[in-house]
Amino acid sequence: MQEEYMDYYANFDEEQRLVCQNITRIEFDTTINQLELFTHSAETLTEFGAATGRYSIFYAQKGLDVTAVELVPELVAQLKQNAVDQNVELNVYEANATDVSFVPNSSQDMVLILGPLYHIQEESERQAVIREAHRILKPNGVVAVAYISRFFVAGLLAKMSSTLISPLILNELNETGLVTSKEVDAFFRTGYFAKPSEIENLTKSEGFRIEKHVATDGFGRYIGSEINSLSEQQYQAWLQHHLLVCSEPSLLGSSNHGLVIARKYS
Known part of the structure; x- marks a missing residue:
């Protein structure tokens, strides 16, 4: 399973994912907006699953010491090259988020987990990731945990192909958060899709207190073509509306991505 995951991302254009269309831009813009309250006073930040560095480089450019x-x-390799191209200094490690033993205990103000939980199918490994975040955070440090909603994915399967709408596939998704059908691509076969309440419970069980929980995309993915056709001025208007309502609990679960922000007990 990990080999299939590695092959998928080795050939996927992750560099452009968050900027190539409005419905993906809103994920980045919302995440940055919701973290602003917590990052403005931070000095050290570690990102698990940094991909090509879209967030890590952004925060390094803001003056944070970023790992x-x-x-x-x-x-x-692309992350390192991006850092060079943008003249940014980063501490970069090739490692699994379940074990970041190279980061000292209680050394970080912020930890970002904005992708790893999308593909960690074993509960014990998801717990290990959150536990590592807790270990390296200072007292009162903040973790941001992103997830993909299994409720959204059910609708996405319906849009992809009617052949995916079967009791077998939908029950598996609803009960386990997995989609193992050979009819879907590697992203889904290697994915883990969570319930919003599950991510809250996961962070709380590892010693965090929930500060915020937002629907990162809202319902924008359901009207994707309309959102993508917006002018820049219209997109900014939609974004401001979305930021006003993204904390509305009734939107959680229907959003593609969710974001839980939590603080380590002092």
Whole structure:
């Protein structure tokens, strides 16, 4: 399973994913906006699953001391090159988010986990990732945990192909968060899709207190072509509306991505 995951991201254009269309831009813009309250006073930040460095480089440019952790060698190479191209200094490690023993205990103000949980199918490994974040955070440090909603994925399967709408596939997704059908691509076969309440419970069980929980995309993915056709001025208007309502609990679960922000007990 990990080999299939590694191959998928080795050949996927992750560099452009967050900027290539409005419905993906809103993920980045919302995440940055929601983290602003917590990052403005931070000095040290570690990102698990940094990919090509879109977030890590952004925060390094803001003056933070950033450690970027990424598992896929091809993404690590691109991350390093991006840092050079943008004249940014980062501490970069090729490693699994379940073990970041190279980061000292209680040394970080912020930890970002904005992708690893999308593909960690074993509960014990998801717990290990959150536990590592807790270990390296200072007292009162903040973790941001992104997830993909299994409720959204059910609708996405319906849009992809009617052949995917079967009791077998939908029950598996609803009960386990997995989609193992050979009819879907590697992203889904290697994915883990969570319930919003599950991510809250996961962070709380490892010693965190929930500060915020937002629907990162809202319902924008359901009207994707309309959002993508917006002018820049219209997109900014939609973004401002979305930022006003993204904390509305009724939107959680229907959003493609969710974001839980939590603080380590002092």
